[in-house]
Amino acid sequence: MKFARYSNQDEVMQGLIVPVYVGGLNWILLGNQYWHNGWVFLIATVLTFVTALLAWFVNNAVGLYLNRRFPDIDQTLVRLSWLLGWCVLAGWSCCTFLYGCYFLLNSPSLPMQPGRLPLVLLFNLVVVLMVIIFYEGIRAFERWERTLRKTEELKKANLQSQFDSLRSQINPHFLFNSLNTLSSLIEEDPEQAEQFVEEMASVYRYLLRSNESQLATLGNELTFAQSYFHLLRTRYGANIHLEQAVDAHFHDHLLPPLTLQLLLENAVKHNVILPEQPLHISIRTEADNRLVVRNNLQRKNTRIISNQVGLTNIATQYRLLGGGDIRVDDDDNFFTVTLPLIRKA
Known part of the structure; x- marks a missing residue:
């Protein structure tokens, strides 16, 4: 006994x-x-x-x-x-x-x-x-x-998440693509080039400030996701789409910072984006305080090395913050990540 x-x-x-x-x-x-x-x-x-x-x-x-x-x-x-x-x-x-x-x-x-x-x-x-x-x-x-x-583990997870995000964004490949896009826009559409610079500055400003808090409001994350998606849309054009169906009631709910950016990056990294194969990403909320990020699957033929560090960091931060578990579904047609939204204390 x-x-x-x-x-x-x-x-x-x-x-x-x-x-x-x-x-x-x-x-x-x-x-x-x-x-x-x-x-x-x-x-x-x-x-x-x-x-x-x-x-x-x-x-x-x-x-x-x-x-x-x-x-x-x-x-x-x-x-x-x-x-x-x-x-x-x-x-x-x-x-x-x-x-x-x-x-x-x-x-x-x-x-x-x-x-x-x-x-x-x-x-x-x-x-x-x-x-x-x-x-x-x-x-x-x-x-x-x-x-x-738990605090030390959360700090480690946050630092790893920030490092992964910054590494994926502030690297020669990303900068080359961004500057190349900007260079083309300056000649073709100066007004759009100016907007591109503003959105790029907004992205980096949010990235650099993301370590100030363990949680971010959904409203701020959506604003950041729009700036980040603007860079993607400028690069890929009409071949990438983002649909949002988020109830304003949830804007004050919380989630780990950079969560949406990591999920958007994950979708772009692993899927083909072509005129005949556009990538559709949706962000929506559900009544039970959950956020659902979904994209259609059209995997690249070339092998993409991935250890799912981004998803692992998101899951770790949720666990340490007591926010619950995330759910990942892959049915060969859609890749779906369901996240619990944390209520403000």
Whole structure:
């Protein structure tokens, strides 16, 4: 039978506290006879040890329930009040039970100290307070460690995402294509060339500012996606299409920054884009707080090396932020990524 563990240090705490509790409680109840009579010592120790250990496991289960019932930091006082009340009640019940057992077994070899029951209850209260304080200290430290570890993992995922985005955009190939497009536009359509420069500046400005926050609003991500798509549309012309069906109600919802850019880039990178094979990308929201990014599949014949770092980073950031899981569907006709939108706190 597997008992609930309240902390990773349960065994250590039990090994340190239960023997002290058993010895102290029996000494108060039975006096020095507890230490001097082997039979008394054996019977009392076994009975008290089993009772204390069972009470410990029950208290653990209650403590875990209260943690689920009152999980927030601002509910700590309420949770600890309930936990203290339960543990004191359970401890006093155990003390009364042991007192009753000793009373029934009362004999010259197992002498009672009737006037010491209030002292036993006080001793139990002190032990309960010490255990709760120790446990809460351990759990606070464990929470701090987990938070620190998640923060470091999230920083790493964010940095990797930013690096991948910048690497894919600020590289000789991208700059060559962008400058070549700009050069052509300057002669053919100066007004469009000016707009291209503005959109390109907007893209880089957003990329460089994306590390300022772990989350971005959907509205800002859509604005950035439009600037990024303008560069793609200028390059590929009418061979690439972007359709948006996003309810304005979701514009304040959150998602990791650069998510849409990574998905647009992924679609362009892996698919043929030709007049007879245009690429269609859609971004839409669903009623259950989800964002769906979808493109038709027309895979390139040449082998594209991909380790799905972009999708992996998006999934990692969602996991660390507690935003849920992303879903990727590939049915050979469409490639679809479904993302949960995070509500503002």
